[in-house]
């Protein structure tokens with residue numbers, strides 16, 4: 039399995055429009071963060087977690103030529119607004135793409151992108167073709183067990199995912215103990231950590247590190263980060279097994 043960080047930024051992205059802070063103006067490419075998304079390559083299949091706002095740019099940057107399924111964490115703009123770019127993959131693959139999420143996410147996708155869920159488009163008019171499926175339990179995808187992890191983003195129940203010994207949890211501010219049980223013996227935990235300051239709907243750095251300490255994955259990468267984090271500086275402050283992700287980073291598992 040190969041993990042590719044398509045994007046590692048929070049909803050505004052980094053640099054933020056109109057910000058001249060040292061991180062937003064940094065020459066370090068690791069301080070340039072598009073909206074968060076992960077591509078999991080398993081065998082010859084590509085499983086995309088979320089369709090972030092910059093999906094087209096992310097796919098071009100990483101030379102992604104197919105997407106075989108999409109797992110959605112939740113319906114927030116930064117995680118879904120690349121949805122329309124799926125139609126290019128429909129064209130390349132000549133097939134509809136299965137998409138998965140909890141009931142609320144699938145319902146909101148159908149409402150927001152209603153044009154994609156109405157009957158056939160007029161000739162010459164392309165729209166995304168997807169096969170929406172509501173997840174309520176673990177399921178098999180391309181021979182891999184996908185375990186949904188039910189976490190809270192403030193008061194909103196959203197999904198993280200465990201795929202074999204890898205888990206991806208972003209936009210999370212608390213995890214029920216029953217779900218923490220599903221995160222035992224991880225090789226890789228990818229966890230959202232917004233900034234140093236506390237936030238009502240996201241873990242900050244201290245909370246993310248505390249959770250990593252509790253769950254004890256062998257390795258951890260932080261994602262969904264604001265301009266509060268200078269990549270080089272924050273990495274010096276982290277335990278050796280915890281690193282900051284950056285756009286384009288790949289990890290072989």
Ligand SMILES: [Zn+2]
Pocket residue numbers: 048049114116117209262
């Ligand atoms: Zn987000």
Ligand SMILES: [Zn+2]
Pocket residue numbers: 053054057058059060061062063265
């Ligand atoms: Zn800034």
Ligand SMILES: [Zn+2]
Pocket residue numbers: 112114191209
């Ligand atoms: Zn969110």
